[in-house]
Amino acid sequence: MKLSVQLAPKNKQGLLLANPVMTASGTFGYGTEYSHLFDIQRLGAIVCKGTTLKPREGNPQPRLAETASGVLNSIGLQNIGVKALIKEKAPLWAGWRVPVIVNIVGETVEDYARLAGELDGVAGISGLEVNIGCPNIKAGGAEFGISPDSAAEVTAAVKAATSLPVLVKLTPNTPDIAEVARAAAKAGADAISLINTPRGMVIDIAKRRPLLGNIFGGLSGPAIKPIALYTVYTVAGAVEVPVIGCGGITTADDAIEFIMAGASAIQVGTANFSNPRAPLDVLEGIEKFMKKEGVKDIAELIGVGRIDKGQAML
Numbered sequence: 001m002k003l004s005v006q007l008a009p010k011n012k013q014g015l016l017l018a019n020p021v022m023t024a025s026g027t028f029g030y031g032t033e034y035s036h037l038f039d040i041q042r043l044g045a046i047v048c049k050g051t052t053l054k055p056r057e058g059n060p061q062p063r064l065a066e067t068a069s070g071v072l073n074s075i076g077l078q079n080i081g082v083k084a085l086i087k088e089k090a091p092l093w094a095g096w097r098v099p100v101i102v103n104i105v106g107e108t109v110e111d112y113a114r115l116a117g118e119l120d121g122v123a124g125i126s127g128l129e130v131n132i133g134c135p136n137i138k139a140g141g142a143e144f145g146i147s148p149d150s151a152a153e154v155t156a157a158v159k160a161a162t163s164l165p166v167l168v169k170l171t172p173n174t175p176d177i178a179e180v181a182r183a184a185a186k187a188g189a190d191a192i193s194l195i196n197t198p199r200g201m202v203i204d205i206a207k208r209r210p211l212l213g214n215i216f217g218g219l220s221g222p223a224i225k226p227i228a229l230y231t232v233y234t235v236a237g238a239v240e241v242p243v244i245g246c247g248g249i250t251t252a253d254d255a256i257e258f259i260m261a262g263a264s265a266i267q268v269g270t271a272n273f274s275n276p277r278a279p280l281d282v283l284e285g286i287e288k289f290m291k292k293e294g295v296k297d298i299a300e301l302i303g304v305g306r307i308d309k310g311q312a313m314l
């Protein structure tokens with residue numbers, strides 16, 4: 001049974017995953033936090049926490065609220081900063097079989113380019129995921145993903161600064177995500193990841209105040225799965241680069257839906273909080289499904305659920 005997928009077919013280095021199951025940024029730390037719980041080397045790839053030029057403390061507490069079938073978060077990109085990541089994390093990753101992708105976020109286009117430049121050529125880093133859709137910080141993140149022009153500008157700047165494969169991660173908080181995806185692909189994105197969290201909020205009625213310290217947050221978990229699936233289906237029909245699906249994936253069946261919609265790989269996020277072994281369960285479930293259905297190569301499933309099948313085959 002062949003499970004491997006190539007996420008950067010146009011990139012010199014390429015980004016070959018042993019299987020299509022990845023972890024979503026911000027929900028799996030730096031990978032090290034989970035390595036005692038299961039064999040994380042079996043995963044397709046690990047995407048680490050969003051990384052900025054300088055370390056960030058993040059937003060005021062509370063930063064997490066449970067909602068119906070979901071979680072609202074306003075972490076605000078708490079992270080150790082790119083220098084510490086290169087010094088402390090990358091050397092560990094260099095000894096891993098599983099590729100690690102660094103999620104980057106800046107406040108300006110130049111920040112993104114500098115981050116990409118600093119990470120270029122660092123042993124242990126197999127690719128970059130450019131977060132242009134974080135709803136939880138004032139400057140940077142979300143606004144770059146709202147318009148096709150700014151998405152293209154960030155993508156081009158990152159591509160010019162690195163030879164690593166570049167995945168561009170989009171926000172659903174935009175009127176036409178397919179247009180944004182097209183612009184990022186045209187500017188050189190090797191693949192498109194989607195979605196980051198749609199914006200939401202909760203009011204604490206006892207306190208008569210917004211519950212989150214940041215007032216607003218990003219919604220994740222099963223509540224957003226249909227939105228994520230819709231965007232994956234739409235974007236996979238709009239671009240020729242691989243699409244990576246993310247949003248509410250909790251089981252293998254969820255993952256297979258995204259793959260059938262046109263995703264070449266998927267990311268497991270919020271599900272890690274209730275079941276730290278979720279990515280491996282998803283992988284084993286996909287294998288079981290393929291065996292049961294007589295599917296020999298995962299490529300046979302990519303985009304098979306599309307009405308416009310041809311367009312999704314990558």
Ligand SMILES: Cc1cc2nc3c(=O)[nH]c(=O)nc-3n(C[C@H](O)[C@H](O)[C@H](O)COP(=O)(O)O)c2cc1C
Nearest residue numbers: 024025026050073131195196220221247248269270
């Ligand atoms: C606590 C938390 C922190 C997150 N941090 C990041 C981040 O640093 N960078 C990023 O691109 N996405 C971040 N995300 C978004 C996830 O990677 C993912 O896109 C989103 O949660 C949808 O997937 P899910 O429903 O499977 O969680 C975060 C999500 C959560 C819940």
